[in-house]
Amino acid sequence: GDSVTQMEGPVTLSEEAFLTINCTYTATGYPSLFWYVQYPGEGLQLLLKATKADDKGSNKGFEATYRKETTSFHLEKGSVQVSDSAVYFCALRDVGGGADGLTFGKGTHLIIQP
Amino acid sequence: DAGVTQSPTHLIKTRGQHVTLRCSPISGHKSVSWYQQVLGQGPQFIFQYYEKEERGRGNFPDRFSARQFPNYSSELNVNALLLGDSALYLCASSGTSGGVYEQFFGPGTRLTVL
Numbered sequence A: 001g002d003s004v005t006q007m008e009g010p011v012t013l014s015e016e017a018f019l020t021i022n023c024t025y026t027a028t029g030y031p032s033l034f035w036y037v038q039y040p041g042e043g044l045q046l047l048l049k050a051t052k053a054d055d056k057g058s059n060k061g062f063e064a065t066y067r068k069e070t071t072s073f074h075l076e077k078g079s080v081q082v083s084d085s086a087v088y089f090c091a092l093r094d095v096g097g098g099a100d101g102l103t104f105g106k107g108t109h110l111i112i113q114p
Numbered sequence B: 001d002a003g004v005t006q007s008p009t010h011l012i013k014t015r016g017q018h019v020t021l022r023c024s025p026i027s028g029h030k031s032v033s034w035y036q037q038v039l040g041q042g043p044q045f046i047f048q049y050y051e052k053e054e055r056g057r058g059n060f061p062d063r064f065s066a067r068q069f070p071n072y073s074s075e076l077n078v079n080a081l082l083l084g085d086s087a088l089y090l091c092a093s094s095g096t097s098g099g100v101y102e103q104f105f106g107p108g109t110r111l112t113v114l
Helices: none
Strands: A003-006 A011-014 A019-021 A023-026 A031-038 A044-050 A056-059 A062-065 A075-077 A086-094 A108-113 B005-007 B010-013 B019-024 B031-037 B044-050 B053-057 B064-068 B074-078 B087-097 B100-105 B109-113
Touching: A003 A086, A011 A019, A019 A108, A023 A031, A023 A086, A031 A062, A044 A062, A044 B100, B005 B087, B010 B019, B019 B087, B019 B109, B031 B074, B044 B064, B044 B074, B074 B087
Parallel strands: A011 A108, B010 B109
Antiparallel strands: A003 A023, A019 A075, A031 A044, A031 A086, A044 A056, A056 A062, A062 A075, A086 A108, B005 B019, B019 B074, B031 B044, B031 B087, B044 B053, B064 B074, B087 B100, B087 B109
């Protein structure tokens, strides 16, 4: 079945540091890939997405590139802020199936210190 | 525009009881999905409903059931509650944005089973 593996947290960085959160996936079809962010006490918000190989999703300074050859979708940001502290989830939607359920990774807790 | 709404926000039940959670999708969205998020884990897909029909189901026991109403709102029902059912239950409605499929999540219902 489909699965998503992302790096364990928590990840603690200083403000303005470079961020990478690794994400790799296994899928039977040709999935769409997503990063969601969850702030404390809130639901999930879509951060960025990519639907085909070599697509780059970007939003709010975050970027991720769909790498089919390495089955990866790593999240990056050049300079993090305290407000980026949250839990980040990598997810896929396998468009080959009938249902649209997303498969999520376990999440990476990011802590940015001033 | 109103986003996905869920009720109640918090709920406390005891083992063996029954619970009903409610969700209203974004206006114009005909598909609703339910997810269970156990503390410290990523969301797990439970159900998807589209046009009042079940379109997909995750690996959850028959104690979990759902339905969708003519106005596309949805209920998730859980019978014979177990301690392990304690989780954040997320509802998502589906639509397309710029030709790309997206799921938009509500704030969730926090269920505690004692």
